[in-house]
Every structure is written in structure tokens, then in C-alpha cells.
Amino acid sequence: MSLWIRYTRATAKDDGRTGFGLLEDGRVIEYEGDMFASPRRTGRTFDLEEISLTSPCVPSRIVALWNNFHALSAKLGKALPAHPLFLIKPSTSLAGPGDTIRRPVGYDGKIVYEGELGIVIGKRCSNVSIEEAADYVFGYTCVNDVTAAELLFEDANFPQWCRAKGYDTFGCIGPAIATGLDWQNTHVVTTLDGVERQNYPLADMAFSPLEQVSRISRDMTLLPGDVIACGTSLGVGSMRDGATVEVSIEGIGTLTNHVSEVLATAEAR
Amino acid sequence: MSLWIRYTRATAKDDGRTGFGLLEDGRVIEYEGDMFASPRRTGRTFDLEEISLTSPCVPSRIVALWNNFHALSAKLGKALPAHPLFLIKPSTSLAGPGDTIRRPVGYDGKIVYEGELGIVIGKRCSNVSIEEAADYVFGYTCVNDVTAAELLFEDANFPQWCRAKGYDTFGCIGPAIATGLDWQNTHVVTTLDGVERQNYPLADMAFSPLEQVSRISRDMTLLPGDVIACGTSLGVGSMRDGATVEVSIEGIGTLTNHVSEVLATAEAR
Numbered sequence: 001m002s003l004w005i006r007y008t009r010a011t012a013k014d015d016g017r018t019g020f021g022l023l024e025d026g027r028v029i030e031y032e033g034d035m036f037a038s039p040r041r042t043g044r045t046f047d048l049e050e051i052s053l054t055s056p057c058v059p060s061r062i063v064a065l066w067n068n069f070h071a072l073s074a075k076l077g078k079a080l081p082a083h084p085l086f087l088i089k090p091s092t093s094l095a096g097p098g099d100t101i102r103r104p105v106g107y108d109g110k111i112v113y114e115g116e117l118g119i120v121i122g123k124r125c126s127n128v129s130i131e132e133a134a135d136y137v138f139g140y141t142c143v144n145d146v147t148a149a150e151l152l153f154e155d156a157n158f159p160q161w162c163r164a165k166g167y168d169t170f171g172c173i174g175p176a177i178a179t180g181l182d183w184q185n186t187h188v189v190t191t192l193d194g195v196e197r198q199n200y201p202l203a204d205m206a207f208s209p210l211e212q213v214s215r216i217s218r219d220m221t222l223l224p225g226d227v228i229a230c231g232t233s234l235g236v237g238s239m240r241d242g243a244t245v246e247v248s249i250e251g252i253g254t255l256t257n258h259v260s261e262v263l264a265t266a267e268a269r
Numbered sequence: 270m271s272l273w274i275r276y277t278r279a280t281a282k283d284d285g286r287t288g289f290g291l292l293e294d295g296r297v298i299e300y301e302g303d304m305f306a307s308p309r310r311t312g313r314t315f316d317l318e319e320i321s322l323t324s325p326c327v328p329s330r331i332v333a334l335w336n337n338f339h340a341l342s343a344k345l346g347k348a349l350p351a352h353p354l355f356l357i358k359p360s361t362s363l364a365g366p367g368d369t370i371r372r373p374v375g376y377d378g379k380i381v382y383e384g385e386l387g388i389v390i391g392k393r394c395s396n397v398s399i400e401e402a403a404d405y406v407f408g409y410t411c412v413n414d415v416t417a418a419e420l421l422f423e424d425a426n427f428p429q430w431c432r433a434k435g436y437d438t439f440g441c442i443g444p445a446i447a448t449g450l451d452w453q454n455t456h457v458v459t460t461l462d463g464v465e466r467q468n469y470p471l472a473d474m475a476f477s478p479l480e481q482v483s484r485i486s487r488d489m490t491l492l493p494g495d496v497i498a499c500g501t502s503l504g505v506g507s508m509r510d511g512a513t514v515e516v517s518i519e520g521i522g523t524l525t526n527h528v529s530e531v532l533a534t535a536e537a538r
Contacts (some may be wrong), residue, residue, distance in 0.1 A: 080517075092329075093488040154352075220435050
């Protein structure tokens with residue numbers, strides 16, 4: 001199992017350029033080229049203190065599942081689906097470790113966290129079987145699938161999944177991509193201001209990661225770096241402005257984000 | 270008003286490379302650089318016969334509206350919304366003029382056309398007012414917002430807008446981008462195998478193009494080349510395999526696509 005990260009370095013020479021590499025024993029082993037296709041070691045290594053983590057990949061979209069855990073399905077009183085139910089979070093919703101979750105301009109309602117496992121696609125992927133799907137999974141990351149909850153059912157005729165979940169900074173992923181995660185024996189733990197709010201076993205998932213990749217690859221071609229957010233389970237809740245939210249998965253790490261402290265104004269861009 | 274197109278040329282020298290330019294008096298005036306940011310004339314011109322049109326831009330996403338015309342709203346018996354209701358079609362749904370609309374593997378239900386006006390974004394755009402929105406609109410194109418209709422409400426708990434409309438080749442746009450379209454005095458005309466099926470005035474739109482850009486720019490940052498599909502009106506219907514569907518808007522042109530002739534098999538990739 002390896003841990004891939006992306007980062008910037010603020011030294012004059014690197015000038016904020018985004019690099020990537022492996023995290024090993026608290027050191028960063030720099031690579032170059034394409035993370036998903038035979039990246040090469042540069043020979044440079046860094047201390048963690050020298051870098052700032054960014055999102056570990058740059059998805060063209062985040063495919064986010066709804067109702068994919070037995071426990072949440074039972075609580076909602078809604079049967080598990082016959083096919084993964086998903087919405088699309090646009091590329092512009094992306095946020096990385098440490099990034100601020102920004103309250104949408106003009107929205108003063110609840111902003112909700114959803115800690116989730118994220119599948120990172122490694123190769124262009126269309127109509128693959130469950131057996132083939134493993135070849136197309138690069139690894140796993142933590143996701144906070146943030147939602148402007150009060151917009152979801154604002155219109156009685158059309159649930160606004162893409163709008164409520166698509167705002168800039170509402171697709172938090174990171175801190176790293178773990179290859180070869182033993183997800184069956186792992187929990188998703190979400191804390192809000194240090195208090196545990198979610199702690200659910202990934203073994204309770206309805207569609208397994210490989211089933212999701214296979215099924216969704218029949219709905220659209222998936223691209224390298226795309227993320228499938230596997231859906232959340234019990235314990236979803238809202239975050240006050242200024243809150244700190246952390247999603248942890250053993251083997252991947254902890255994704256930490258903060259909700260913006262003040263209401264953005266109409267003048268803010 | 271100008272007409273921008275993208276194309277490939279099959280000559281040995283161009284080797285299938287995608288170029289772009291203006292369409293003037295049946296000639297192609299080639300440009301280079303960025304279509305949305307000070308493109309430069311190369312000095313070359315081509316006959317239309319020398320080129321094959323591709324999609325006129327490459328959206329990072331297509332934002333597709335539902336229930337944005339008074340006539341359709343009345344027919345559906347559903348009130349017009351207070352804010353544009355939208356789903357996201359992923360980049361991989363893109364198809365251009367002449368491209369085949371491919372039946373999804375394993376789906377043998379109805380495939381439906383929706384002729385629409387498409388707004389093409391020219392500049393990165395976030396939280397803009399209606400007054401500012403015009404600066405961010407590059408132009409307009411025709412859209413066929415194709416839908417696997419029987420999947421939409423297959424699950425009683427979650428309408429599958431992104432899935433039903435997100436299949437590869439279900440986001441047809443083209444043939445050109447018209448700058449400065451007088452949309453208020455223009456109709457969308459859709460024909461199926463030569464028979465007119467839709468002919469509705471764009472003046473019947475609920476949220477105007479500039480209102481859409483302003484409102485949706487408050488929901489997500491829009492990127493150059495992104496397309497907002499303005500929603501359809503009366504006359505939506507299904508297409509048999511092998512059908513020819515055309516969406517025409519005066520001032521833009523005619524977007525022609527064909528539905529794949531035979532059922533794709535599970536072996537097809």
C-alpha cells in the first residue's frame with residue numbers, strides 16, 4: 001500500500017508549482033510525469049513541513065452516491081436501490097486538505113458534512129465488468145460531500161442534488177490516495193470541532209467499490225483522477241460557520257477542512 | 270454576428286488535428302490560439318468540403334435546465350421554478366455534429382431528443398449580476414439534450430437525471446457558436462427523420478440566458494467553453510434506432526445526429 005499526495009512548495013525555486021509524490025515514513029518522495037501512468041522518481045525528497053497538501057488528484061467530476069449503506073437505508077426507511085443512485089459534483093466543487101468550505105453567497109441555511117470513502121479512477125474506464133474494475137481503480141481517498149441542505153428540496157418538483165452539492169469547495173477530498181486499501185475492515189470517522197459524529201463500517205456498503213466502478217462505467221466513461229464518492233451513512237449533521245470538520249479513514253489519513261468564518265457578501269467573488 | 274466552428278482536416282499535413290475558425294460565406298477562416306481569448310488568424314482558409322465539423326467547444330460540463338418554458342410548464346401542470354433547476358451532464362457526454370448517438374449498453378428503452386438553445390460561456394464566471402452576465406457569454410449553439418427516458422424515474426426515491434442524461438454521446442452540441450444571436454426572435458426547430466416535432470419560440474423562456482448565467486454563476490464557477498442548455502419546450506419524443514434528428518436555430522445552423530443503428534452488445538466498448 002502506497003500513499004500518493006499532491007502539494008505545493010513555497011520556495012523561490014518551486015514558486016508554488018504543484019508537485020506530487022509518495023508519503024513514506026513522514027518524508028515526501030517526489031515523482032514527476034503522470035501519477036496514473038508510470039510516474040518517475042525525481043530523486044528529491046522533502047520534509048512534510050516544506051510542503052502544503054493540495055487535493056490529491058484533480059477529478060473532471062465527482063460522482064456522488066446516495067443511499068448506499070444498509071444502516072442509513074434502514075433509518076431513512078427507503079429500500080436500497082437496484083443500481084447506484086448518483087449525482088454529479090462539478091470539477092469546480094473541488095477542495096483539498098486545509099481548504100476552506102465557503103458558504104455560498106446569499107445562502108444562510110444549513111451546510112451539512114457527509115464523510116465518505118472516495119474511489120480514485122486510474123485509467124479511462126467504460127463498460128467494465130466487476131472482475132475488470134480493479135484494474136481501473138488507482139486507490140482510495142477521504143471525501144467530505146458537503147451539501148447546502150436546505151436547497152435540496154426547495155422545489156417540490158425537482159430535487160436539486162447537483163445544485164445543493166455542487167458549490168465551489170463542496171467537494172473536499174484528501175489528504176492522500178491510498179493504493180490497496182483494506183476497505184472491508186475500515187471505518188469512516190467524521191468529527192466536528194473534535195467531537196465524533198460519524199463512525200460507520202465500510203463493510204455495511206451496499207454496492208462495493210468494484211461494483212460501483214463497473215456499474216457507473218456503464219453509465220458514463222470515467223477518466224483518470226475521477227472520484228466516486230461511495231455515499232455516507234448515519235450521523236450526518238450541519239456545521240456552524242467557523243467549524244472544523246475532519247474525515248478520517250484508517251490507511252488513508254485525516255481530511256481536515258474549516259467552514260468559512262463569516263458570511264460571504266454579494267460583493268465577494 | 271460571427272459563427273465559430275471547430276473541425277478536423279484529414280489531409281496528410283493536418284493529420285486529423287482539431288482546428289477552429291470562423292465560417293464566412295461558406296468558407297472557413299482558420300484561427301489559432303484560444304477561441305475565447307484573442308484568437309489569431311493564421312491566414313489559411315478552407316472550403317467546407319475540406320473539413321469535418323466537431324463539437325464547436327469542449328465543455329467541462331453541460332448544465333442542463335428543466336422546466337424553463339411557460340408552454341411546457343403549463344402542459345406538465347408544474348409551476349415555473351423560483352431558481353433555474355438543473356442537472357449536470359458530464360464532459361464525456363459530449364457529441365458534435367454528425368456524431369452517432371449511441372444506445373447505452375444493456376438499455377433497450379426509449380431514447381428521447383430535446384432540442385434546446387445552448388449558452389456558451391467565454392470567461393471564468395462566478396457570482397455575476399444579470400448586467401455583468403453578457404460579458405461572460407461567448408455565444409449560442411444548438412443542443413440536443415438526449416435522455417434515456419425510462420431510467421429517469423426507475424427508482425421511486427431518487428430521480429436519476431444525471432444518469433439518464435449523462436451517457437456518452439447524449440450531450441450533442443453544434444454545429445457552430447453564434448455570437449450576438451437575437452434569441453428573442455428565434456425558434457428552436459427539431460425534426461425527426463425529416464418530420465418537424467418541435468418548433469417553439471425562445472421568447473417563451475422563463476429565465477433568460479443572462480438570468481441563467483447570473484443565477485448559475487452563484488451556484489458554481491462556470492468555465493470557458495461550458496454550456497448551459499436552456500431547457501426544452503413542447504414536442505419531446507423518442508427516437509428509433511437509426512433515426513436522424515436535427516435541431517435548428519436560425520442564425521446558428523442545424524445540428525444533425527443519428528441514433529446508432531443496432532443495439533450495442535455487452536462486448537462493445
